[in-house]
Amino acid sequence: MKPISVVYMLLLAVCWACQPTSESASHVVSASDESLDLSRTHAVKNTPARMPSGHHEPEVAATGKPPATEDLLTTLPEGVAVPEGMVFVPGGITAVGAEDGLAREQPVIARQIRGFFMDITPVTVAQFREFVQATGYVTQAEKYGDAAVFNMETGEWYLHKGAYWEFPRGPENGPAPPDHPVTQVSYNDALAYCKWAGKRLPTEAEWEHAARNGSNSRSKYSWGEEIFQNGVFKANFWQGHFPLENTLEDGFEFTSPVGAFGETPLGLKDMSGNVWEWCSDWYLPYGNDPSHFIPKPESEKVMRGGSFMCDPSYCWGYRVSGRSGTTPETGLFHVGFRCVKDVE
Numbered sequence: 039m040k041p042i043s044v045v046y047m048l049l050l051a052v053c054w055a056c057q058p059t060s061e062s063a064s065h066v067v068s069a070s071d072e073s074l075d076l077s078r079t080h081a082v083k084n085t086p087a088r089m090p091s092g093h094h095e096p097e098v099a100a101t102g103k104p105p106a107t108e109d110l111l112t113t114l115p116e117g118v119a120v121p122e123g124m125v126f127v128p129g130g131i132t133a134v135g136a137e138d139g140l141a142r143e144q145p146v147i148a149r150q151i152r153g154f155f156m157d158i159t160p161v162t163v164a165q166f167r168e169f170v171q172a173t174g175y176v177t178q179a180e181k182y183g184d185a186a187v188f189n190m191e192t193g194e195w196y197l198h199k200g201a202y203w204e205f206p207r208g209p210e211n212g213p214a215p216p217d218h219p220v221t222q223v224s225y226n227d228a229l230a231y232c233k234w235a236g237k238r239l240p241t242e243a244e245w246e247h248a249a250r251n252g253s254n255s256r257s258k259y260s261w262g263e264e265i266f267q268n269g270v271f272k273a274n275f276w277q278g279h280f281p282l283e284n285t286l287e288d289g290f291e292f293t294s295p296v297g298a299f300g301e302t303p304l305g306l307k308d309m310s311g312n313v314w315e316w317c318s319d320w321y322l323p324y325g326n327d328p329s330h331f332i333p334k335p336e337s338e339k340v341m342r343g344g345s346f347m348c349d350p351s352y353c354w355g356y357r358v359s360g361r362s363g364t365t366p367e368t369g370l371f372h373v374g375f376r377c378v379k380d381v382e
């Protein structure tokens with residue numbers, strides 16, 4: 039394969055995280071299937087284990103009887119404290135997806151979600167450093183020796199040698215600020231962090247339920263319909279035309295300090311933009327029963343929330359229903375995570 043073809047295929051593979059919303063979207067999505075032989079999993083010996091795809095919220099049939107609300111923890115039980123840095127997301131029934139959204143956000147299916155705690159912001163570089171120093175953990179990007187970075191000048195993805203969580207765009211571009219979301223962490227790295235912290239990654243339905251304020255709010259964003267309100271940007275995203283023009287009106291070309299944008303009614307921040315966030319589910323079309331899904335090496339994990347790379351003409355991932363996916367060993371410079379915790 040010619041070098042230019044390799045670059046193009048890699049672009050298609052990892053740019054799934056910023057798919058266009060135009061007619062060309064379906065072309066890009068289907069073309070990305072051809073690029074799966076570039077997936078990281080083909081470079082490692084241990085393919086994903088054949089295991090069930092984990093916890094899933096039950097669907098709520100349209101004609102079914104809703105569950106008893108006390109089972110869903112619609113309020114925080116008396117005497118239970120909210121862990122530091124987290125908020126309580128009340129349980130309830132949320133219609134996941136959007137009737138007017140992209141094909142991958144449909145069909146809309148109601149799910150019942152038990153109340154849980156969620157980190158207010160994505161995990162920061164400083165927090166991840168604490169984990170690494172305590173455990174000696176080595177991320178997958180460090181083991182590979184490179185990680186995916188987007189070249190803003192050429193509009194292409196490439197594997198940047200030496201890029202990892204401390205230097206998301208490589209050592210020559212300086213360290214990641216401690217109060218920014220940690221990036222270049224794979225799904226597996228994120229999982230390891232959450233486990234160390236006594237937490238877990240959110241399911242996709244939990245993430246959307248939280249973004250819909252635990253109340254099935256149907257607005258485009260957690261706070262309403264507009265991302266620019268009263269002269270203020272509510273998220274760190276891409277202004278201009280992706281990928282070659284970024285007017286930086288929100289003040290940030292790459293990541294921004296966590297919590298700087300978009301506080302939601304529940305008190306969560308950065309639920310739109312800044313970095314995509316890993317969820318625990320495999321990235322599957324809605325409407326399929328995931329309980330029997332057997333992951334393949336090219337199977338992807340869900341990411342939510344959009345990033346500083348998204349603009350409305352090409353990617354609208356920072357809407358509450360926006361979703362994307364990447365293989366679980368992949369590190370990207372616009373992907374991070376936050377953890378959740380069960381109410382015991």
Ligand SMILES: [Ca+2]
Pocket residue numbers: 274275276277286288289290291292346
């Ligand atoms: Ca920005």
